[in-house]
Amino acid sequence: MSERPLVTYLIAMRYTLQTPVLLVIALIGCFLPACSPASAAERPNVLFIFLDDFGWRDAGFMGTDYYETPNLDALAAKGMVFTDAYAGAANCAPSRACLLSGQYTPRHQIYNVGTQRRGKKQHGRLMHVPGTDTLSTHIETWAHRVKQAGYRTGTIGKWHLSNDPLPYGFDFNFAGTHSGSPPQGYYPPHGKIAELRDAPKDEYLTRRLSEEAMNFIQRDSSKPWFLYLTHFAVHTPLQGEPGLVKKYQQKPKGKLHNHAVMAAMIEAVDQGVGEIVNAIDEAGQTDNTIFVFTSDNGGYGPATSMDPLKGYKGTYYEGGIREPMFIVWPGVTKPGSKSDVPVVNVDLYPTFCDMTGADLPEQPLDGLSLRPLLAGETPEAFVDRALFWHFPAYLQSYARMDGQRDVLYRSRPCGIIRDGRWKLHEYFEDRSLELYDLRDDVGETTNLAETHPDIRDRLHRKLQQWRQETGAPIPGPNPDFDETSEKQAIEKLMRKINKSNQ
Structure with missing residues (x-):
C-alpha cells in the first residue's frame, strides 16, 4: 500500500x-x-501593497466621493474588506516596526519618528521616552521567516526602520533607506537613494516604484515570491503629476474629499496597481497570488478626511489609527466579503507565515493569524482579545483643533485599548480617561467615562495589566515644563486659527 x-x-x-x-x-x-x-508552483506568491498616510476613506471601496481608485476597488471586490483594521501606531516608524516585528511598541521600542522630543521642551508636563529609531536586528521579521520558507523576498519603496532593509530578511531592496519621505520630493533628484541616482528628470517616483515591482515579479520563476511594495505615496510633500492634478482641479469637489493634488497622488498609485495586476495575470499567476493592501496610519489631516472618524495621522482617535484594508487569498477568501472584527497590523506577521507555510519565530508575537476570519469564521480568540497602543511621547499639531485634544499637540503621552465595542484612552499628563462606544459613536464624540464607570475601570485594569506584562514605560515629570509658556503658546495658536477661519 x-x-x-x-x-x-x-x-x-x-x-x-x-x-x-x-x-x-x-x-x-x-x-x-x-x-x-x-x-x-503550488505555493502562493504574495503581493503586499503598503501605502503611507492613506486614510480610512481614501479609496472607492471605503467611500471616497472624489478620489478615483478603480483598480484597488476591483481587487478589494475579489476578497475580504476589513472595516475595523488598525495600524500599530498613529505615525510612520512605530507602525512599520509593529508591522515587521509582529509586536506592539513596548517590545520593539520604536515610539515615534526619531528619538528627539517633538515640540518645545517647556510645553508638556512629562518627559518623553526616546526609545530607538532603528529596528533591532535581533528581532526576526516576517521577511526572515518567509525567506527561510523558500521565498524570494523583496522590498520596494519606503523602509524607514534602518539604513538598509537587507539584513531584515529581504533578498532585494529598491529605494529603501532610513528616510521617512521622498528625500527631495517625487521628482529627481532623490538625494541619497542610490537606485534613483540616474532617474530621468521627469520620472514620477510612484510610477518608478510600480515599474520596479513588475520587474521583481518577472525576474525569477524558480521560487515563489513575496513582494513588500511600500509606496512613499501619499506622504508629503504633496506633489502630483501635472496632468492628473489638472484633471482633478476640473472635477466637481466631493463633500468628503476635494484636494486635487492628493487625488492625483492616489490615482498614480492606483494606476500602478492596475499595471502590476495585469503583469501578474499575463504571467499566469493570478490564481496563485495573494494580494494584501493597507496603510501605515491615518490620513494627512490638512489634505484629506476620515469622516465620520475623529482625528487623522498622529492622533489616537479612530481617524489616526483605523486603516483601509483588504486581502484576496484565492481559495480562502470569498469575493465581496467583509469583516467588522477588530484587527491590527501585528496580525499580519502570523498571517504571512500561514500564507507561505513559514514557521513562527521563537520570539513574542502579539497578533493572530487572520486566516480563520478570511475563511468566514470568527474564533473565540478574536472575540475575547483586546487591542492596545502605547505612545509615551509628543507629536506636534497641525495647528488645528478638530480631531485632537488640544491645539499644541496631535497627541500627548497616552495609552489606548479597544475591547469589543469599547475604546478607552488614558492620557498620562493628567491621568484623564476617555471612554467611547464605537458601535454607537464611531466618531468618538461622547465621553462615557463618568456614566459607565464599571466598563471604564475594567478596561483601565486591562490596559494597566498589559503595560505591566510588556514593560511599557510611562514618562516621568518634565523639569523644563513652563505652564505659563505653554498657556501662551496655546492662546497664540488659537488666535491664529480663529483668524484663518474668519
Missing part, C-alpha cells in the same frame, strides 16, 4: 475504530513524502 492511500484508509477507518486514528495520522504524516513542503 502506498503512503497516500494509507492515510486515506486511516481517515476512513476513523468511524469504525475506537483508537484515536487522527493522532496516528498526525504522527506518521510528517514522515510521508506527500507531506513535504509544496513545490514553488
Whole structure:
C-alpha cells in the first residue's frame, strides 16, 4: 500500500475504530513524502501593497466621493474588506516596526519618528521616552521567516526602520533607506537613494516604484515570491503629476474629499496597481497570488478626511489609527466579503507565515493569524482579545483643533485599548480617561467615562495589566515644563486659527 492511500484508509477507518486514528495520522504524516513542503508552483506568491498616510476613506471601496481608485476597488471586490483594521501606531516608524516585528511598541521600542522630543521642551508636563529609531536586528521579521520558507523576498519603496532593509530578511531592496519621505520630493533628484541616482528628470517616483515591482515579479520563476511594495505615496510633500492634478482641479469637489493634488497622488498609485495586476495575470499567476493592501496610519489631516472618524495621522482617535484594508487569498477568501472584527497590523506577521507555510519565530508575537476570519469564521480568540497602543511621547499639531485634544499637540503621552465595542484612552499628563462606544459613536464624540464607570475601570485594569506584562514605560515629570509658556503658546495658536477661519 502506498503512503497516500494509507492515510486515506486511516481517515476512513476513523468511524469504525475506537483508537484515536487522527493522532496516528498526525504522527506518521510528517514522515510521508506527500507531506513535504509544496513545490514553488503550488505555493502562493504574495503581493503586499503598503501605502503611507492613506486614510480610512481614501479609496472607492471605503467611500471616497472624489478620489478615483478603480483598480484597488476591483481587487478589494475579489476578497475580504476589513472595516475595523488598525495600524500599530498613529505615525510612520512605530507602525512599520509593529508591522515587521509582529509586536506592539513596548517590545520593539520604536515610539515615534526619531528619538528627539517633538515640540518645545517647556510645553508638556512629562518627559518623553526616546526609545530607538532603528529596528533591532535581533528581532526576526516576517521577511526572515518567509525567506527561510523558500521565498524570494523583496522590498520596494519606503523602509524607514534602518539604513538598509537587507539584513531584515529581504533578498532585494529598491529605494529603501532610513528616510521617512521622498528625500527631495517625487521628482529627481532623490538625494541619497542610490537606485534613483540616474532617474530621468521627469520620472514620477510612484510610477518608478510600480515599474520596479513588475520587474521583481518577472525576474525569477524558480521560487515563489513575496513582494513588500511600500509606496512613499501619499506622504508629503504633496506633489502630483501635472496632468492628473489638472484633471482633478476640473472635477466637481466631493463633500468628503476635494484636494486635487492628493487625488492625483492616489490615482498614480492606483494606476500602478492596475499595471502590476495585469503583469501578474499575463504571467499566469493570478490564481496563485495573494494580494494584501493597507496603510501605515491615518490620513494627512490638512489634505484629506476620515469622516465620520475623529482625528487623522498622529492622533489616537479612530481617524489616526483605523486603516483601509483588504486581502484576496484565492481559495480562502470569498469575493465581496467583509469583516467588522477588530484587527491590527501585528496580525499580519502570523498571517504571512500561514500564507507561505513559514514557521513562527521563537520570539513574542502579539497578533493572530487572520486566516480563520478570511475563511468566514470568527474564533473565540478574536472575540475575547483586546487591542492596545502605547505612545509615551509628543507629536506636534497641525495647528488645528478638530480631531485632537488640544491645539499644541496631535497627541500627548497616552495609552489606548479597544475591547469589543469599547475604546478607552488614558492620557498620562493628567491621568484623564476617555471612554467611547464605537458601535454607537464611531466618531468618538461622547465621553462615557463618568456614566459607565464599571466598563471604564475594567478596561483601565486591562490596559494597566498589559503595560505591566510588556514593560511599557510611562514618562516621568518634565523639569523644563513652563505652564505659563505653554498657556501662551496655546492662546497664540488659537488666535491664529480663529483668524484663518474668519
